[in-house]
Amino acid sequence: MKKPPPLTFSAKALLPAGFRAAGIIAGLKKTAKPDMALFFSDSPAVVAGTFTTNQVKAATVRLDAERVAKIGMAHGIVVNSGQANACTGKAGMRDAKAMAAHAARTLGVAPELVLVCSTGRIGVPLRMDLILPGIEKLAAALSPSGGENAARGIMTTDLVPKRHTVTFTANGKACRLTGIAKGSGMIQPNMATMLAFLLTDAAVDRRAMQKALKAAVDRSFNRISVDADQSTNDTVLLLANGRAGNAPLKPGHPDWPAFTAALDGLAFRLAMDMVRDGEGAQKLVTVRVQGARSAADAEAAARSVANSFLVKTSWVGTYPNWGRVMDALGYSPAKVDETKVEILYDKLLAVKNGLKAGASIERLSTVVAKKQFTLTIDLHLGRAAATVYSCDCTEDYVRINR
Amino acid sequence: MKKPPPLTFSAKALLPAGFRAAGIIAGLKKTAKPDMALFFSDSPAVVAGTFTTNQVKAATVRLDAERVAKIGMAHGIVVNSGQANACTGKAGMRDAKAMAAHAARTLGVAPELVLVCSTGRIGVPLRMDLILPGIEKLAAALSPSGGENAARGIMTTDLVPKRHTVTFTANGKACRLTGIAKGSGMIQPNMATMLAFLLTDAAVDRRAMQKALKAAVDRSFNRISVDADQSTNDTVLLLANGRAGNAPLKPGHPDWPAFTAALDGLAFRLAMDMVRDGEGAQKLVTVRVQGARSAADAEAAARSVANSFLVKTSWVGTYPNWGRVMDALGYSPAKVDETKVEILYDKLLAVKNGLKAGASIERLSTVVAKKQFTLTIDLHLGRAAATVYSCDCTEDYVRINR
Numbered sequence: 001m002k003k004p005p006p007l008t009f010s011a012k013a014l015l016p017a018g019f020r021a022a023g024i025i026a027g028l029k030k031t032a033k034p035d036m037a038l039f040f041s042d043s044p045a046v047v048a049g050t051f052t053t054n055q056v057k058a059a060t061v062r063l064d065a066e067r068v069a070k071i072g073m074a075h076g077i078v079v080n081s082g083q084a085n086a087c088t089g090k091a092g093m094r095d096a097k098a099m100a101a102h103a104a105r106t107l108g109v110a111p112e113l114v115l116v117c118s119t120g121r122i123g124v125p126l127r128m129d130l131i132l133p134g135i136e137k138l139a140a141a142l143s144p145s146g147g148e149n150a151a152r153g154i155m156t157t158d159l160v161p162k163r164h165t166v167t168f169t170a171n172g173k174a175c176r177l178t179g180i181a182k183g184s185g186m187i188q189p190n191m192a193t194m195l196a197f198l199l200t201d202a203a204v205d206r207r208a209m210q211k212a213l214k215a216a217v218d219r220s221f222n223r224i225s226v227d228a229d230q231s232t233n234d235t236v237l238l239l240a241n242g243r244a245g246n247a248p249l250k251p252g253h254p255d256w257p258a259f260t261a262a263l264d265g266l267a268f269r270l271a272m273d274m275v276r277d278g279e280g281a282q283k284l285v286t287v288r289v290q291g292a293r294s295a296a297d298a299e300a301a302a303r304s305v306a307n308s309f310l311v312k313t314s315w316v317g318t319y320p321n322w323g324r325v326m327d328a329l330g331y332s333p334a335k336v337d338e339t340k341v342e343i344l345y346d347k348l349l350a351v352k353n354g355l356k357a358g359a360s361i362e363r364l365s366t367v368v369a370k371k372q373f374t375l376t377i378d379l380h381l382g383r384a385a386a387t388v389y390s391c392d393c394t395e396d397y398v399r400i401n402r
Numbered sequence: 403m404k405k406p407p408p409l410t411f412s413a414k415a416l417l418p419a420g421f422r423a424a425g426i427i428a429g430l431k432k433t434a435k436p437d438m439a440l441f442f443s444d445s446p447a448v449v450a451g452t453f454t455t456n457q458v459k460a461a462t463v464r465l466d467a468e469r470v471a472k473i474g475m476a477h478g479i480v481v482n483s484g485q486a487n488a489c490t491g492k493a494g495m496r497d498a499k500a501m502a503a504h505a506a507r508t509l510g511v512a513p514e515l516v517l518v519c520s521t522g523r524i525g526v527p528l529r530m531d532l533i534l535p536g537i538e539k540l541a542a543a544l545s546p547s548g549g550e551n552a553a554r555g556i557m558t559t560d561l562v563p564k565r566h567t568v569t570f571t572a573n574g575k576a577c578r579l580t581g582i583a584k585g586s587g588m589i590q591p592n593m594a595t596m597l598a599f600l601l602t603d604a605a606v607d608r609r610a611m612q613k614a615l616k617a618a619v620d621r622s623f624n625r626i627s628v629d630a631d632q633s634t635n636d637t638v639l640l641l642a643n644g645r646a647g648n649a650p651l652k653p654g655h656p657d658w659p660a661f662t663a664a665l666d667g668l669a670f671r672l673a674m675d676m677v678r679d680g681e682g683a684q685k686l687v688t689v690r691v692q693g694a695r696s697a698a699d700a701e702a703a704a705r706s707v708a709n710s711f712l713v714k715t716s717w718v719g720t721y722p723n724w725g726r727v728m729d730a731l732g733y734s735p736a737k738v739d740e741t742k743v744e745i746l747y748d749k750l751l752a753v754k755n756g757l758k759a760g761a762s763i764e765r766l767s768t769v770v771a772k773k774q775f776t777l778t779i780d781l782h783l784g785r786a787a788a789t790v791y792s793c794d795c796t797e798d799y800v801r802i803n804r
Contacts, residue, residue, distance in 0.1 A: 056732030056740040056756075087728050087740065089757045122725025123758050232729050309711065323524025326489050327634050330458030338458040338489065354458075355491045356525050 005169075007262055009269060013147025013163035016176035016201035018042045018243035022141035023153025026134030028082030028120070028127055036131070037153030038103065038138035039180075039197055040076040044113060045241035047074040048210040050217045052234035059085045059092035060116045061233060063100070067112055072206050074239055075113040077197060078103040078135060081156050081182075083126050084193065085118040086232035095126045102132050106139040117235050119156055119182065119193040147180060154182040154195055162273040168202075168262045170246035170255040175202035177262045181270040183221075183277075193233040194221055196270055202259060203242030205250035212260050213238045220267035224275050224389045238263075272389065281391035283315055284372045289334075290385040291342075291378040297334035298386035301379065304332030305390075312393035320364035322350050329377065340380040346373050407571075409664055411671060415549025415565035418578035418603035420444045420645035424543035425555025428536030430484030430522070430529055438533070439555030440505065440540035441582075441599055442478040446515060447643035449476040450612040452619045454636035460488035461498040462518045463635060469514055474608050476641055477515040479599060480505040480537060483558050483584075485528050486595065487520040488634035497528045504534050508541040519637050521558055521584065521595040549582060556584040556597055564675040570604075570664045572648035572657040577604035579664045583672040585623075585679075595635040596623055598672055604661060605644030607652035614662050615640045622669035626677050626791045640665075674791065683793035685717055686774045691736075692787040693744075693780040699736035700788035703781065706734030707792075714795035722766035724752050731779065742782040748775050 015021060021039050028035040049068040051061050067074070078099055085092045096116050104111040118126065141149070151161035162181045167174060183194035198213075217236055242248070249259045276284050287306040292298035305311055308328040314321035322343050329336045343351035345367040349358030367373045417423060423441050430437040451470040453463050469476070480501055487494045498518050506513040520528065543551070553563035564583045569576060585596035600615075619638055644650070651661045678686050689708040694700035707713055710730040716723035724745050731738045745753035747769040751760030769775045 054729065054732040055738045056728050084725070087725060087753075087756055087758075089741075089755070122728060123753075124725075230733055232732060323486070323489060323526075326458050326524060327456065330456040330634060331632055336457045339491075351489075351525075353491070354489055356489075 007166050007168060007265055009164050009166045009265060011163065012165050013151050013178060013180055014165040014176065015144055015147045015178055016199055016243070018201055018241045019199050020142040020144050021146035021150035022138045022143060023146065023149030023151070024134060024137045024141055026080070026130045026137070028080060028130055034149065034153040034155065035081045036134045036138055037079045037150040038076060038135070038142060039150060039199060040107060040142055041239055041241040043241055043243070044073045044075050045239040046072060046204060046206040046209065047115070048206065048213040048238045050214055050236045052230040052232060054230045054232050056086065056232050058118055058233040059088060059096040060118045061235060063093065063096045064115045064117070064235060064237070067115060071112055073113060074115050075109040076103060076107060077115045077117060077237060078138070079117045079154050079195065080126070080131055080134070081154060082120040083118060083124050084120045084122045084233050085126050087123040088125055091125060095128055098128065099131060099135065103135045103139070106136055115237060117195050117233070119154070119195055119233050122232060147178060151180045154180070156182060158182050159277050162270055162277070164266055164269045166262045166266055168255070168258040170202050170244060170249055170259065173244040173246045175200060175244040175246065177202070177266055179266045179270050181274065183274040193231040194274065195233070196221065196236040196267070198236070198238040198263070198266065200240045201243040202240055203244065203246050203248040204240040204259065205248045208250035209238060209240060212263055216263045216267040219264060220271035223387065224271050275389045275391050282371070283392040285315060285390045285392070286374040286387060287377070287390055288374060288385065288387045289377045289379065291380045291382060292384040292386070293335050293382040295384045295386065298384040301329055301332045301334035301336065301377065302386045302388040304328045304334070305375070305377065306388040307390070309393055312390065315368060315392035318365040318369040320345055320350055320361060320368050325375065325377070326351070326354070334379070335381060336379060337381060342378040342380060344376040409568050409570060409667055411566050411568045411667060413565065414567050415553050415580060415582050416567040416578065417546055417549045417580055418601055418645070420603055420643045421601050422544040422546050423548035423552035424540045424545060425548065425551030425553070426536060426539045426543055428482070428532045428539070430482055430532055436551065436555040436557065437483045438536045438540055439481045439552040440478060440544060441552060441601065442509060442544055443641055443643040445643050445645070446475045446477050447641040448474060448606060448608040448611065449517070450608065450615040450640045452616055452638045454632040454634060456632045456634050458488065458634050460486055460520055460635040461490060461494035462487055462520045463637060465495065465498045465502070466517045466519070466637060466639070469517060473514055475515060476517050477511040478505060478509060479517045479519060479639060480540070481519040481556050481597065482528070482533055482536070483556060484522040485520060485526050486522045486524045486635050487528050489525040490527055493527060497530055500530065501533060501537065505537045505541070508538055517639060519597050519635070521556070521597060521635050524634060549580060553582045556582070558584060560584050561679050564672055564679070566668055566671045568664045568668055570657070570660040572604050572646060572651055572661065575646040575648045577602060577646040577648065579604070579668055581668040581672050583676065585676040595633040596676065597635070598623065598638040598669070600638070600640040600665070600668060602642045603645040604642055605646065605648050605650040606642040606661065607650045610652035611640060611642060614665055618665045618669040621666060622673035625789065626673050677791045677793050684773070685794040687717060687792045687794070688776040688789060689779070689792055690776060690787065690789045691779045691781065693782045693784060694786040694788070695737050695784040697786045697788065700786040703731055703734045703736035703738065703779065704788045704790040706730045706736070707777070707779065708790040709792070711795055714792065717770060717794035720767045720771040722747055722752055722763060722770050727777065727779070728753070728756070736781070737783060738781060739783060744780040744782060746778040
């Protein structure tokens with residue numbers, strides 16, 4: 001199998017062939033900000049999806065999960081922010097279906113080919129009186145250049161829109177893969193909804209695409225938050241409409257590696273955008289644990305450190321408070337022997353055998369002061385490793401969420 | 403067995419007979435605040451102790467745990483704040499022993515009868531050059547009325563000293579039980595050290611006392627934080643010197659219930675003081691989960707809610723954000739069926755069958771606005787219940803810890 005050529009990503013929402021999108025203000029929020037978006041493929045697309053593992057699921061999540069699994073095709077996705085349509089019971093499910101049906105009617109497609117996502121306050125009914133006219137406004141605004149507006153239409157506490165476009169080749173045909181996402185509450189425990197919409201004009205085998213999406217999500221969005229701590233609404237959807245005219249991509253296809261590399265890279269970039277835009281966050285910190293006894297231990301230790309509020313608040317300053325890192329390792333479920341622990345700030349050794357070592361506080365402080373750095377923790381108990389991406393926790397986090 | 407008469411607690415550090423204490427400034431902190439304390443019994447006392455479950459343990463914890471288990475008697479406890487003596491290796495253990503030995507020499511008792519506690523920054527060596535003279539100063543300052551100074555000597559980020567005294571009768575003899583504690587970082591994940599020193603002039607059987615202490619700690623200090631998330635230094639010590647002249651208390655003794663009630667009440671009051679003094683906290687919130695399928699589920703669900711930063715930040719305002727409570731229940735390891743969940747704010751029904759119910763937002767807001775309220779969550783899946791005590795998370799929390 002040939003090695004795929006390097007991919008070029010751009011931080012733009014350039015839609016693939018056959019896709020149109022729109023973002024508008026329907027009036028669902030207190031302030032007049034964009035609050036609805038629509039993604040539409042002119043022909044039906046195969047669809048893959050991953051959804052929150054939270055036991056409390058929004059009506060939209062239950063509806064989409066069923067449609068993705070049973071139908072596996074979609075024409076469009078209608079999204080609203082402002083109300084989450086979670087903890088809304090039967091009325092919530094009626095509203096979710098009505099949103100899809102109204103969009104389908106307006107767009108002239110079958111109702112079950114429209115998916116629905118919501119994000120916002122839990123436990124309040126959708127403002128259907130505003131959403132239904134909003135859908136008509138969206139349909140009228142649909143445009144091949146509407147990606148940017150759609151990216152803004154799905155934002156809640158996000159400070160910046162999150163979108164990337166990558167191109168690759170399949171059977172010699174130029175293909176485009178575009179991702180548009182929202183999510184900024186990545187300061188643990190993450191309860192701020194994460195939504196991501198991935199669109200491609202490549203033809204992709206549905207089952208293979210579902211597996212590839214799951215793998216990409218596990219390496220990106222699931223690396224920035226504890227799996228168990230998912231919001232009621234978290235959703236990632238991937239639509240492939242086949243307009244590029246290639247033979248459907250799947251394992252064995254010579255261009256499968258190019259597609260999965262594009263998908264992985266896209267999901268990773270969107271995930272990193274979320275960490276950087278963490279509510280109030282100013283730093284991106286990569287926490288890598290190696291030398292763990294097992295993969296589960298590596299994961300648990302990395303998450304314990306990456307999610308510790310005392311560790312995250314310590315990053316706001318510049319003091320390399322590795323004592324708090326040791327503490328978080330010690331109370332993690334992972335097996336830790338403090339006399340073997342090694343900690344590096346970027347390339348600087350801070351702790352060896354559980355004791356202060358190497359670099360001076362002043363040198364370590366220059367690392368903590370950076371906008372981006374890596375904390376490498378070697379437990380020296382085995383060979384397993386895991387990486388989690390975190391951010392600092394500033395006073396702004398509390399201000400945003402109070 | 404007779405029902406013990408009601409106990410009277412006072413928020414004072416009135417020492418029991420035969421105990422003296424002191425608190426001084428040794429210069430271990432940046433600002434000239436009290437930073438050392440000494441507790442001393444004029445005769446050897448039996449001792450019980452509970453210690454952190456963190457895999458990374460301070461030298462003092464390892465030393466005390468060994469002495470409590472092997473010797474079971476103690477004459478005194480010397481405490482410093484400023485440096486935690488954790489992640490300090492063999493030098494740290496040498497320092498801990500040297501602290502005890504110097505105190506023992508100064509006080510004229512056997513070195514292994516002195517226990518040692520430290521709290522403060524992890525990974526830096528103790529300032530023995532200041533601690534050893536500090537011990538001499540403490541010994542000179544020892545006084546039966548020194549409890550209040552000792553309570554201040556162990557404070558770190560605590561805003562107020564924490565101490566309570568209770569009296570009870572054993573074999574007709576008046577007995578006193580006094581508790582002095584520090585700990586304010588109870589905003590989860592708790593890595594701020596919790597220390598509590600409980601002193602009584604009653605005679606108590608050592609083994610029975612260890613069990614009673616463990617039970618009291620489980621119902622108090624362990625109710626305000628995730629067990630797994632303990633600091634490197636958490637320690638509770640209980641000394642009983644028998645000066646009251648009663649027959650040693652143990653199960654079967656007619657006054658055993660009076661003693662355990664005093665002990666439970668004391669530990670609970672100290673624990674509640676810690677939550678109220680949570681770094682930056684302004685509210686005490688009792689989170690009770692009932693109707694859980696199992697005790698473990700009740701505990702997990704209560705902790706998930708009580709420890710959620712998004713729930714805790716929502717309490718800063720007055721908006722009853724029960725959607726965040728539902729979300730935290732949903733991602734907890736406990737089995738939850740959202741269509742059965744019931745949530746009350748004090749006596750006001752907010753959620754029934756997982757949906758908004760009963761009280762208006764305005765009425766619920768009057769509860770959230772209180773300095774103290776109870777969130778009752780009924781999962782309606784079984785009969786198990788658990789209670790955890792939490793506090794709100796304000797901007798001050800970040801300010802204190804950055």
